[in-house]
Amino acid sequence: MTSRVAVVTGSNKGIGFAIVRALCKEFDGYVYLTARDEERGKKAVEDLEKEGLHPKFHQLDITNQESIDNLQKYLKDKYGGLDVLVNNASIAYKEKDVAPFAEQAKVSVACNFTGTLDVCKALLPLIKSQGRIVHVSSDSGIWAMDGMSPDRASKFKSPTLTETELVSLLEDFVNAASDGTHTKKGYPNAAYGTSKAGVIVLTGIQARDLKGDPREDILVNTCCPGYVDTDMSSHQGTKTPDEGAETPVYLALLPPNVGQPQGEMLSDKKIVKWR
Numbered sequence: 001m002t003s004r005v006a007v008v009t010g011s012n013k014g015i016g017f018a019i020v021r022a023l024c025k026e027f028d029g030y031v032y033l034t035a036r037d038e039e040r041g042k043k044a045v046e047d048l049e050k051e052g053l054h055p056k057f058h059q060l061d062i063t064n065q066e067s068i069d070n071l072q073k074y075l076k077d078k079y080g081g082l083d084v085l086v087n088n089a090s091i092a093y094k095e096k097d098v099a100p101f102a103e104q105a106k107v108s109v110a111c112n113f114t115g116t117l118d119v120c121k122a123l124l125p126l127i128k129s130q131g132r133i134v135h136v137s138s139d140s141g142i143w144a145m146d147g148m149s150p151d152r153a154s155k156f157k158s159p160t161l162t163e164t165e166l167v168s169l170l171e172d173f174v175n176a177a178s179d180g181t182h183t184k185k186g187y188p189n190a191a192y193g194t195s196k197a198g199v200i201v202l203t204g205i206q207a208r209d210l211k212g213d214p215r216e217d218i219l220v221n222t223c224c225p226g227y228v229d230t231d232m233s234s235h236q237g238t239k240t241p242d243e244g245a246e247t248p249v250y251l252a253l254l255p256p257n258v259g260q261p262q263g264e265m266l267s268d269k270k271i272v273k274w275r
């Protein structure tokens with residue numbers, strides 16, 4: 001019996017749910033559907049069981065350290081680690097949302113960037129050789145960097161930026177949004193986009209850090225799923241969730257020893273240059 005394991009965050013609906021569906025068909029091992037809400041997660045598992053698929057379930061709220069720690073311990077104790085991690089969970093404010101920009105910046109960065117980073121801090125040390133890590137980001141992250149002042153963008157795009165420095169940049173964005181100085185400091189008026197820019201930049205840093213890692217053949221990449229018909233897009237997206245899952249699943253299932261893509265941003269399975 002195989003003990004390979006794949007984990008997908010935020011997969012009770014939308015693209016994450018479709019990623020689990022595809023992995024259940026194509027990944028040789030256990031596939032974990034995770035959700036912050038246990039009831040919604042278990043209902044999603046039942047829906048896939050009706051399709052003849054057999055995902056497993058574990059609770060995971062990426063903004064809750066205790067929840068992250070529980071999953072880490074579970075995977076370590078039960079399987080000695082994991083093979084595939086798809087960081088899909090995210091939130092996005094609707095355009096018409098009246099929440100102040102300061103709040104949108106704080107909440108978006110806390111979930112989409114910091115939550116993803118916290119999951120990585122807990123689970124990347126458990127990724128096994130030939131593991132695959134995929135962060136679902138967005139083209140909005142590239143557009144956010146395009147909307148920064150040249151000086152600010154050059155900081156995000158610096159090939160020598162460290163994880164600590166990236167965290168400081170995102171903290172600075174949230175603080176500047178809080179006192180209304182973010183545009184003066186060269187940040188764009190984009191809470192979701194800046195949080196996703198952080199994820200894109202983080203991917204490159206993690207790939208660089210993996211160079212000295214004793215484990216073999218671990219690939220980390222990020223991707224935009226496209227404009228997808230989900231709750232997040234208010235069902236305006238042109239792709240189905242299954243179509244949106246194609247690039248994340250492609251990256252999650254990159255065969256052994258291909259060596260690349262590594263640290264890249266992809267859209268429709270093609271590398272997008274953003275530096």
Ligand SMILES: NC(=O)c1ccc[n+]([C@@H]2O[C@H](COP(=O)([O-])OP(=O)(O)OC[C@H]3O[C@@H](n4cnc5c(N)ncnc54)[C@H](OP(=O)(O)O)[C@@H]3O)[C@@H](O)[C@H]2O)c1
Binds near residue numbers: 012036
């Ligand atoms: N849809 C698009 O057109 C589009 C375009 C570009 C990028 N993306 C990216 O694609 C990914 C999936 O988006 P989607 O369209 O499928 O969105 P969605 O339908 O809104 O689904 C988002 C998922 O993330 C979960 N989630 C939110 N906060 C969480 C947290 N703190 N902990 C754990 N799970 C959490 C949600 O759970 P609940 O049900 O509990 O809220 C839900 O399962 C996201 O990273 C998004 O940014 C989407």
